[in-house]
Amino acid sequence: MNIYEELAEVDGRDxxxxxxxxxxxxxxxxxxxxxxxxxxxxxLGIASWVEDGVHExxxxxxxxxxxxxxxxxxxxxxxxxxxxxxxGRYE
Numbered sequence: 548m549n550i551y552e553e554l555a556e557v558d559g560r561d562x563x564x565x566x567x568x569x570x571x572x573x574x575x576x577x578x579x580x581x582x583x584x585x586x587x588x589x590x591l592g593i594a595s596w597v598e599d600g601v602h603e604x605x606x607x608x609x610x611x612x613x614x615x616x617x618x619x620x621x622x623x624x625x626x627x628x629x630x631x632x633x634x635g636r637y638e
Contacts (some may be wrong), residue, residue, distance in 0.1 A: 550577075589629070 557566045583592040
């Protein structure tokens with residue numbers, strides 16, 4: 548299964564945790580395919596992706612990027628912001 552298919556399969560807390568570990572492994576194995584490999588660039592990439600509305604287009608199409616499986620999920624912006632904040636301070 549490729550990273551896009553694994554992304555489309557994320558369902559719930561445990562699936563999210565597994566995907567974060569898989570994403571880390573993908574960075575180690577396929578870093579040359581990543582545009583943003585530093586933390587700063589990665590965080591700016593998140594902001595740019597949201598600003599450009601890419602997630603809205605993908606949701607309208609009912610697909611996750613690169614996946615053949617239709618998927619739509621509601622975004623909890625406050626929870627995502629807290630997750631990003633907490634991860635920088637949690638040991």
